[in-house]
């Protein structure tokens with residue numbers, strides 16, 4: 001591990017059926033992966049931009065280590081933003097990936113901004 005390395009979780013975001021019918025064209029089992037800053041659509045060719053807009057704010061938090069008491073750690077089922085749609089989206093951590101600060105930004109590490117290392 002490099003002295004400027006850090007880890008992020010890879011995520012899988014999968015469509016699962018809820019209690020009501022899905023009305024947005026989602027298909028149960030459709031998914032995409034989150035690898036660092038990238039969304040990876042290996043097999044799912046279409047994904048609702050409205051559903052994506054509801055998911056995007058949560059993904060960077062789910063990629064990072066969280067306090068065991070943080071609700072963001074326990075809550076992994078997200079509803080479609082259409083109130084008439086039964087689709088749910090499950091966010092699962094599927095692995096870890098190592099990154100280096102210097103490969104992600106040109107901004108130097110500032111002493112005193114090392115999060116929990118202070």
Ligand SMILES: [Zn+2]
Pocket residue numbers: 022023024025026051080081082085086087
């Ligand atoms: Zn929907």
